[in-house]
Amino acid sequence: MSHELTLQLIDTHAGGDVSRIVFGGVDPLPGATVRQQMEYLENDADGLRKLLLNEPYGIPEMSVDLIVPACDPRAKMGYIIMEVMGYPIYSGSNTICTATALLEAGLIPKQEGKQRFMLESPAGLVQIEARVENGVVEAITCGGLPSYIDTHRASIHVPSVGDVTYSIAYSGGFYALVDATELGFALTRAEESQLAKCAHAIVEAIQTRTGFSHYTLGDVGPLPFLHFMGPVDQIADDFYRSRSATYVHPGVICRSTTGTGTSARLALMHHEGLIKPGDRLETVSLRNTGFIGEFVSSREAGRYQVVENNITGKGFVLARSEIVVNCSDMLVDCDSVHHILSTRHG
Known part of the structure; x- marks a missing residue:
């Protein structure tokens, strides 16, 4: 046997x-x-x-x-x-x-x-x-978790990087959102290793400074994600597109832009008054793949504006x-x- x-x-x-x-x-x-x-x-x-x-x-x-x-x-x-x-x-x-x-x-x-x-x-x-x-599954749309901005445009000095401006979103995990252009990145595949090193340093610095607590879940652990944001282009009245890259601590740049990263972007755009219900954002990865996030609605939860959203993509x-x-x-x-x-x- x-x-x-x-x-x-x-x-x-x-x-x-x-x-x-x-x-x-x-x-x-x-x-x-x-x-x-x-x-x-x-x-x-x-x-x-x-x-x-x-x-x-x-x-x-x-x-x-x-x-x-x-x-x-x-x-x-x-x-x-x-x-x-x-x-x-x-x-x-x-x-x-x-x-x-x-x-x-x-x-x-x-x-x-x-x-x-x-x-x-x-x-x-x-x-x-x-x-x-x-007979082929051509697309899946799933509900993104209710997302919100915890911190808007804070600043921190990061050794080897310099002064970094960041926002913190929750979209299933806490995300540091940073402007890729401000850090000198065009979000191309050739930059992948440098993006990982930069993100690692930023996340380590933020983790040392503070932790984050969800308004209902409480402590969900140390900051695990960072999302590099490229410029936002308006393609139509209700459709936007932006190059993006998501980092998972420690050391991984995701191949996709990630659904939770896209939800975090929607929360930030709503916080800054840049989108309205029904608007969609396509995030485009270093490999030119994309997810589409739809801003469905918003509601108040304590001191937060919580964004309800959907994410659409194709699995293979x-x-x-x-x-x-x-x-x-x-x-x-x-x-x-x-x-x-x-x-x-x-």
Whole structure:
């Protein structure tokens, strides 16, 4: 008898950001909500995240989304997001990839035209609208988290960079928003390594100065994201476009502009009186891929103006595979993951 640990995967990308969707091989997790199941992984089984984002199976620039049964009966499925920085409670690109994978794998049956359903993320229920043409998922629109500006145009001195003006938005995580032009960047792919070094220094400096607290969630950890903003071009009365780049601490420039980064931009544009409900912003990445954010409405929450928004993008299936987790491999650490992996006897 042999005991083999395997994981069933669908690798996807949206805007260039690769999301590895895990849909088989993990035992049911404890927790009455997807958020509680995420917290169990974070505290008691973080080996799954490390296993799939590090050698020999993956790289830190990827993300992982674990498919779990929905706890809320209104949702079709649940999913838990894992990244190099830990466990974000929400991500636009990961949501687009997860919805695409569920449809393309038949775990949620496709319907030609537009179909709507809900998924349960650690942040709660997410409304999904899929556009299916000739049997292909051509676009996913997902609700962005309510976003707001916490800090507007503060200044900090950053060693090796100089004086930096930044704003802080919350859009599923806290983002430092900085003007790329002020820092000498044109947001081209050739600048990727320099953007990462610059962002690392800025985030480290801001983390040293202060922490940030969500008005209902409280302390959600140290600042994890920075978004470089290029100039905004008005393409039509209700449509804008801007080159952008999102950094995840430590050290990763995302391939896409990210959904939460786009939501953060909408919050800042609303705060500065630059957009109205119904307006859309396309953020364009270093690889010329894009997401479209729509400013739906705003409301007051304490001292904040909270922006309701949607994010639209397209996901692509890259591979369907099964990986073998070999705990005798010196590159594989099974200590904090073997207890949640299903064992197949053969």
